[in-house]
Amino acid sequence: MSAMPVTPPEEDDRATPISSLPIPEGARPNLALWVENLSVSFDGFKALTDVTLTLEKGELRCLIGPNGAGKTTLMDCITGKTRPSSGAVYLESRLYDLTKLSEVRIAQLGIGRKFQRPTVFQGHTVYENCELALAGKKGVFRTLFARLSAADRTRIDEILELIGLQDHAKRQAGLLAHGQKQWLEIGMLLAQAPSVLLVDEPIAGMTHAETERTAELLLSLAGSHTVVVVEHDMEFVRSIARRVTVLHQGKVLAEGPMAQIQKDPRVVEVYLGA
Amino acid sequence: MERLREIHSPRAWMLLGGAALLIGVVIPLVAPEYMVPLLGKFLCFGIAALAMDLVWGYAGILSLGHGLFFALGGYGMGMYLMRVIAGEGVYRSNLPDFMVFLDWKQLPWYWHGFQSFPFAMVMSLVAPGVLALVFGYFMFRSRIRGVYLSIVTQALTYAATLFFFQNAAGFGGNNGLTDFKRILGASLHDPGTRKILYLASAIALFGTYLLCRFVVTSRLGRVVTAVRDAELKSRFCGYESTNFKLFIWTLSAILCALAGALYVPQVGIINPSEMQPSNSIEMAIWVAVGGRGTLGGAVLGAWLVNGGKSWLTAALPSAWLYALGALFVAVTLFLPDGLVGLGSKLFRSMGRLRQPSRPPT
Numbered sequence: 001m002s003a004m005p006v007t008p009p010e011e012d013d014r015a016t017p018i019s020s021l022p023i024p025e026g027a028r029p030n031l032a033l034w035v036e037n038l039s040v041s042f043d044g045f046k047a048l049t050d051v052t053l054t055l056e057k058g059e060l061r062c063l064i065g066p067n068g069a070g071k072t073t074l075m076d077c078i079t080g081k082t083r084p085s086s087g088a089v090y091l092e093s094r095l096y097d098l099t100k101l102s103e104v105r106i107a108q109l110g111i112g113r114k115f116q117r118p119t120v121f122q123g124h125t126v127y128e129n130c131e132l133a134l135a136g137k138k139g140v141f142r143t144l145f146a147r148l149s150a151a152d153r154t155r156i157d158e159i160l161e162l163i164g165l166q167d168h169a170k171r172q173a174g175l176l177a178h179g180q181k182q183w184l185e186i187g188m189l190l191a192q193a194p195s196v197l198l199v200d201e202p203i204a205g206m207t208h209a210e211t212e213r214t215a216e217l218l219l220s221l222a223g224s225h226t227v228v229v230v231e232h233d234m235e236f237v238r239s240i241a242r243r244v245t246v247l248h249q250g251k252v253l254a255e256g257p258m259a260q261i262q263k264d265p266r267v268v269e270v271y272l273g274a
Numbered sequence: 275m276e277r278l279r280e281i282h283s284p285r286a287w288m289l290l291g292g293a294a295l296l297i298g299v300v301i302p303l304v305a306p307e308y309m310v311p312l313l314g315k316f317l318c319f320g321i322a323a324l325a326m327d328l329v330w331g332y333a334g335i336l337s338l339g340h341g342l343f344f345a346l347g348g349y350g351m352g353m354y355l356m357r358v359i360a361g362e363g364v365y366r367s368n369l370p371d372f373m374v375f376l377d378w379k380q381l382p383w384y385w386h387g388f389q390s391f392p393f394a395m396v397m398s399l400v401a402p403g404v405l406a407l408v409f410g411y412f413m414f415r416s417r418i419r420g421v422y423l424s425i426v427t428q429a430l431t432y433a434a435t436l437f438f439f440q441n442a443a444g445f446g447g448n449n450g451l452t453d454f455k456r457i458l459g460a461s462l463h464d465p466g467t468r469k470i471l472y473l474a475s476a477i478a479l480f481g482t483y484l485l486c487r488f489v490v491t492s493r494l495g496r497v498v499t500a501v502r503d504a505e506l507k508s509r510f511c512g513y514e515s516t517n518f519k520l521f522i523w524t525l526s527a528i529l530c531a532l533a534g535a536l537y538v539p540q541v542g543i544i545n546p547s548e549m550q551p552s553n554s555i556e557m558a559i560w561v562a563v564g565g566r567g568t569l570g571g572a573v574l575g576a577w578l579v580n581g582g583k584s585w586l587t588a589a590l591p592s593a594w595l596y597a598l599g600a601l602f603v604a605v606t607l608f609l610p611d612g613l614v615g616l617g618s619k620l621f622r623s624m625g626r627l628r629q630p631s632r633p634p635t
Contacts (some may be wrong), residue, residue, distance in 0.1 A: 052388065107512040119507045121500040132500055138512045140521045143494040192511065
């Protein structure tokens with residue numbers, strides 16, 4: 001509760017708790033997400049050590065690193081699934097410290113997440129999946145009497161068309177092919193209208209053509225959304241990445257434009273060369 | 275109008291109307307007098323089955339403690355029926371007979387107000403509702419689910435049984451509350467009163483059915499099923515899953531209490547055996563037999579199992595529990611979707627399509 005907004009975003013001096021770390025010059029007004037000195041340990045195993053990461057609004061960032069580098073743990077911390085042992089995650093102008101909030105509250109603040117394994121509501125139809133994801137009030141009594149407005153229907157239709165599932169609207173989501181489920185989950189993310197999208201391995205199990213379309217989609221989303229993509233497929237990362245952050249053994253190993261990262265000898269050693 | 279069509283297709287509405295006509299008009303006209311309370315009892319079981327299906331079939335919460343809410347509703351009604359005949363008991367005392375027997379001089383504070391029918395009715399529903407709300411809050415907040423939840427609810431109803439068995443609890447100990455005479459001035463032994471109680475149960479059953487149907491066809495219903503299938507995902511979609519579970523759980527407890535309150539005047543007794551763990555398990559079996567996640571199936575399951583029980587306990591009393599156990603095993607193994615699932619499978623293989631949503635096993 002300590003992280004409730006008390007002032008408008010422009011003048012957040014009284015917002016809790018502001019760290020002593022200086023904000024990068026000029027980055028402040030455009031900051032979408034700010035991860036600060038984040039450390040996580042599971043029974044002594046340090047999954048993340050002092051990770052600091054800033055994301056600007058509208059940026060498309062790729063997060064790469066070998067298995068066990070802490071990519072998914074970082075996602076878990078941002079979305080409230082895992083509590084860090086120290087450090088903070090701030091949204092926008094550091095009004096909210098996400099590490100103090102519940103998953104639900106974080107989702108409502110506009111952070112959407114696509115899981116590594118496609119997770120859709122298997123028993124519901126494709127259309128209902130989109131309906132459930134739709135942005136809006138999500139309290140118990142509101143949903144009891146909620147009706148889809150014309151605008152809602154248009155939005156769902158648009159999304160279904162975008163993800164190419166318009167002909168499957170009435171199909172049970174559990175019966176979709178793997179790639180289609182991935183797409184549906186991305187569609188559900190869009191329906192949530194989040195400002196920050198965290199996308200964990202979006203192209204796993206997709207065909208070549210599907211992968212290309214996913215790349216197009218993610219690129220088109222950047223700009224209006226801040227997008228973080230975790231991906232193993234280097235080909236794919238090269239095709240979409242502008243800035244890349246490399247995680248290794250729970251630490252940020254390198255960060256910069258893709259071309260520069262590819263030449264970095266430390267990165268080559270732990271990851272790219274392999 | 276559109277909402278009505280979402281609740282049921284026109285054909286299903288007609289079927290429902292037909293069922294209402296049969297149960298509400300035809301049966302009371304043709305059923306022999308001695309059958310009326312028995313059938314009324316079945317209607318109450320139908321309501322309890324709906325409550326159970328709401329929480330298990332749709333929300334995936336396998337409660338093995340719903341017998342407690344049923345019994346508490348019954349106790350609320352029983353307390354009214356005891357208080358309304360104050361001074362007419364064996365001891366001619368203002369207190370219920372069992373209190374005189376215990377040599378109590380004063381009415382315990384929690385019995386006050388129960389001479390009023392509206393108060394007693396409200397309490398019959400509110401008390402179990404509040405219990406469910408508080409217990410559910412802690413249970414869901416601690417993220418207890420699955421088999422652990424079943425065990426915890428089972429323990430709750432068992433603890434309550436032990437509590438109600440005590441004479442000092444002030445609910446008549448193991449004899450419970452009985453020797454009722456009148457409800458709202460009408461004799462409970464009068465066939466007319468019995469018929470009215472039967473009709474009240476029928477109205478409550480259809481009301482409950484429509485309410486449940488309204489809930490499960492609403493967006494809330496879809497959220498609840500989403501929580502059942504992928505709770506974490508639902509949270510990442512912005513739904514506070516705990517609140518949704520708590521809502522369904524409490525609503526279900528209140529509906530179960532309503533069933534209990536209607537049941538007691540028709541059977542003439544309420545005692546702690548009604549909240550024994552086995553009763554709650556039986557409720558789960560009704561729903562499993564009928565078909566989880568299909569409201570009509572749950573009611574049907576309740577009637578079939580209880581019909582079988584009435585027949586078998588008369589024909590071969592010692593075999594009942596074995597038959598019940600065998601039934602549960604057989605349904606779990608061969609009919610995961612219950613009789614309704616079997617029915618729709620047959621229906622489909624005959625060429626036509628329309629499948630109910632299928633909860634995961």
